[in-house]
Amino acid sequence: MHRDVSTPNRVLLALTLVAVAAWLLLPLASLAPNRIVPGTPLHAHEAFGWAGALAALTGLFGLAALAWRPSARRLWLALALAMLLLMGLPAWLALAAALTIDPSQPQARMGLGAAFWLLLFCLALMVIELRSRLALGAVAGWLLGALVLAAWWLATPWLEPLALWREYQGRSDQFAGAVVDHLLLVGGAVGASLVLGTGIALAMRRHTGVERIGFTVLNFLQTIPSLALFGLLLAPLAWLSANVGWVHALGIRGIGWAPAFLALLGYSLLPMVRNTFVALSGVDPGVLESARGMGMSRGQVFWQVRLPLALPVVLEGVRITTVQAIGLTAVAALIGAGGLGTFIFQGLGQAAMDLVLLGALPILAMALAADSLLGALTRRLDPRLASGASA
């Protein structure tokens, strides 16, 4: 830690530099009189004047000063400052909107500009860097994330003219439904592929013939473009629905959730089976031999030794599969399966980029959340990592 006192933290300094440049040179937002007209860029200095824009940099310069000769206390101060800046980011948009939008134009809307995204990116990286410098755990990380989201939520009443917010308000009912649909599809596909994948992996371990055929089929499935697979499932499912009573009764049609679910399941199986298979095969043979040599039965060896030791790698498969399925489900909107992809394709159709964002941002957030939650669970289950973390 002594070394840190004497040398500047280059990561923080570099990020500050990028943030300052972005604030001064790139547009903070874009303004449009209505939804149809493309917006005109709005720089920070245009909204607040040069004096205001430069004064607004005080916080960033403060960060740079703290990063120049970092000590543990200064790093804590820097974390507080970076969090404040991150939480206060929407305030600049609200202020810019209040200063530049004529109240007589209720249709006027504000889009997010490059400077905003870069500031968001740099500040988030600063918080991540400071978190690791200060050796804060995963729980602290989630707490910081929740704090930022809460602050932004509190700022929404002043962000009326923000296009993204407008798009959301117009569809708040649909939005909740889309999130639920998305989660149900992902959860269903991942859950079903876990059960099915474990079964297939176990069968593969028993018979080498199944192993060869299984991986060939799953690899082949993975190479079909997702859109094509959705299309290919359309005809057979429509036929089944029309001709088989119970299939129809289950609500299965050529379009909708059924083909989406089946396609997602197909894509999820390969990573799931591969990880489960590798996990079960990769258990140290010495450990298994001694388990048998001590007089454990087959069942005891599997449940008490092989499975617990394989679990971290199996969960790694669940993590990869979940993140992949969250992204793929967006495409499923094309065949009427619902989910957040609906907004993306509507937005693309109407050339309304903010509507695309309304679909894309929650997908991004979901993927990040699933990744970090399942990653943390994996680390907890691995005795080597868990005991290291608690020490």
Added chain:
Amino acid sequence: MIELIEVTKRFGRETAVDAISLRIERGELCALVGTSGCGKSTTLRMINRLIEHSEGEVHLEGRQVREFDEQVLRRRIGYVIQSTGLFPHWTVARNIGLVPRLLKWPRAKVEARVEELMTLLGLPQEQFAGKYPHQLSGGQAQRVGVARALAADPDILLMDEPFGALDPITRESLQLELRDLQSRLHKTIVFVTHDMDEALALADRLVVMRAGRIVQQGTPLELLRDPVDDFVASLLGGNDRGLKETTLLRVGERMQPLSPRLLPQARVHRDATLRQALAVMFREHADRLAVVDDDEMAVGELSLRRLVGARRDE
């Protein structure tokens, strides 16, 4: 008592063990030695049925091992392997208590037994009970391995190159501990190794194997003095055989009563090995040593001629 009668093991067309017969008495430490692939590990594993023999009979306490239920048989036999095979997701205490728990001992009894074994193997309870295997050194991990094998107090212990992966210093101290343990516990131990010094230091009886057959068996001294062929002789160290023999004999066995001559300055303890006595002679440039007891009292003398085994000391 373990008895193998004309036991053969084939893997496909390969014959790993070829009609061997072997009798290991109760309380004996029997070392199976030989180069890699000679069938010694296979022989060991046929005793606890990790490998099923193809022909012949394997008896344990007068019953064929095939008559036992596999799991019942293995729970009665301690098993130690080179890689320790400790469960990485279990603590040391839980690893040691494995077999007693499989045997459904009451919890208090398991805990008491684990504590007893940790003390026996020099693993302080408060320091090691809650540790995971990856937090142990190689020597500590193998101690836990031995404790686990002894947990249900089996009469028989099978050890497959248990100290093969350890550094020389740790290996030697564990060998000494095993010898010490064996002098108190009197288990029947079958010990596989390719380290001849280890076998000579530990075994009551050596069984030399080559290409699935037993070439020679006997006490370490018998083999060192009278190897049946060049293979056994070279396995035992060729011309170094004499030196190895000096590590098996004690000064007390060769010393003479004190003579009226002047007592030599250089001295050696009565229980030291002849090798140590030889080292003292070499270092002190002396051909005669005073032999002393625990109180440093001279109890005899040892000349170089007596040390090397000449009958008369002239």
